[in-house]
Amino acid sequence: MSVLFSFQIDAADDATHARAGRLATPHGEVLTPCFMPVATQAAVKGLTPDQLRAIGSQMVLCNTYHLALRPGAELVAQLGGLHRFMGWGGPILTDSGGFQIYSLAHRTKIDDHRVVFRSHVDGNLFELTPEDAVRIQEQLGADVAMCLDECLPHDTPRERLETAVRRTIAWAARCRDAHRLGSQALFGIVQGGTDPDLRVRCAEGLIRLDLPGYAVGGLSVGEQSESMYATLDVVAPCLPADRPRYLMGVGRPQDLLEAIARGIDLFDCVLPTRNGRNASAFTSAGSLRLRNQRFERDDRPLDPVCSCPVCRGYSRAYLRHLFQTNEMLGPILLSLHNLAYYHGLTRGAREAIERGCFDRYRRDRLAQLEA
């Protein structure tokens, strides 16, 4: 890791593999476990950077695929890079585009050299090599960039997964060789579906590249939770303990708790913001559907034990009114609360790890979620 980056473990849990870490980046330090709000197109939907800072967001994720299509990485570079472009002075991570090519692009063709796809925006044809993915992310200028990987659905035959793992390792090597930007750390992505052997093979291949951080990709793509946890049981112990571990695109609060217990440090997911836009709130007592009639006269905050600006300022009845009348403020306030909930969850996990009681914390929070 360059001098601008470091990762240290502040505390490790005895009963689980959970750890409390500290990732230093050129734009500040990130205390882990950390959940990153998703700013797909250089904006967390409906929220300003000031609002994010106020609820404790430390680091955000932007989608290279979306930004490369609109407004284009070169334009972002000309305008001073992503931090300046979107007015977010804290750390930023950009994904490689691999997952969006798998999930959004049309008529994707892939071979060992590169991936060819049509944009979901205008149908235009794009070619992307691992070197392109690095160059684009260097132009965007995030603190952490991701190697280009090949992500596949959960029911992919083993033979096809094997090719993807071989390709993901080879592409990671090409990404590392192409990467020049000293103010940016390049993380590798472990693929291999839910096949333990392939996952280990992929992890070992990437570790040989001595990357400053490792992600687990290709999960939360349709498999059962138990398969995901079993995969983490296999992969996480393979990864170097002194490097940050990032579980991509996951997930539900219970997934975060289970993954933290298995040694994961970083998360991103659209769930809190997407659910918020759809009138669904995460609370310590489970989720609330704010369009429900039963909240019509409910003067309580969303979550009585939450101290976020939304719970301090508004009643369930008011939030329901906003959704009933299609006011933008409803999606905004619920997104804000849900992100605050996620940040509270990971902050609580960190504190519990530091106090040596993470396993209890996990069980208590899981019990609340199932209540």
Next chain:
Amino acid sequence: MSVLFSFQIDAADDATHARAGRLATPHGEVLTPCFMPVATQAAVKGLTPDQLRAIGSQMVLCNTYHLALRPGAELVAQLGGLHRFMGWGGPILTDSGGFQIYSLAHRTKIDDHRVVFRSHVDGNLFELTPEDAVRIQEQLGADVAMCLDECLPHDTPRERLETAVRRTIAWAARCRDAHRLGSQALFGIVQGGTDPDLRVRCAEGLIRLDLPGYAVGGLSVGEQSESMYATLDVVAPCLPADRPRYLMGVGRPQDLLEAIARGIDLFDCVLPTRNGRNASAFTSAGSLRLRNQRFERDDRPLDPVCSCPVCRGYSRAYLRHLFQTNEMLGPILLSLHNLAYYHGLTRGAREAIERGCFDRYRRDRLAQLEA
């Protein structure tokens, strides 16, 4: 005016009728001239009270018609009134519903006793008397309530306007008699279209009721700007100098400057927020359409002389990107900037009045707007 309310003139302009005033309400003081953001359904579209306070909003307007339909005034009362409901601790004004019945409701029938209309939301039949309008606004609990008036289109025949003026005066008397809430001031509304005689007759009728404030309604309903200014030339001098004067639903920046020159103190209009949602920004150099290709690489703030959070934090290129990608943050940030622009305009007017140079300020700002 009750002890909870007062209005004093801090400075009056020599060359025009402009005045700098100070309206005390139970929820704080309002320095005039003042522009009130419109929180139609108890929310300024897309903006939190914190964001409004940060750009200098002093007082907001809510629409009685909308709130009476959803969520209902009784519900708002049960939840502690509008201030608590919407989390806005500053002064609030509610209109009477008269204008929305004219502009939004269906199959409206009106006689001297009351107005009957069908809701634009669900077609349900409603009857509204002046006493109902007062009761509803007392339930909402705003600092300033408005008498129920009859608003008509600008091309209404004189005979019909005459009926509306007679009715508006009679209804104001009924509203005043019905009004009980000591923590709320009840303002009258001058109607009469662009007919000077009817306007004066209406003003005189209302002044006999000795109300704590007077509004000019029924303007910006399709007439030419010059007719509106001519009407203000007639009406404003009739109104008591020691009471606040409020021009309802107006308007463009040039309208505010011309109305301030004619002695108006309070304004509301959806223009800054509606235009903001439609990618149109008010600036000191005229309006900008942010979807325009020419802003693609424009690294400048919306308005180089504006110090609002949007101009401090984002480039035109970023704002354009948000609109091009349909990000909610585009409408949010432009609404915020446009309101900041309006607040800056009235704040500048107040300072100019205090310094005795309002006429120059008006001419300079008008020249900028026409440039």
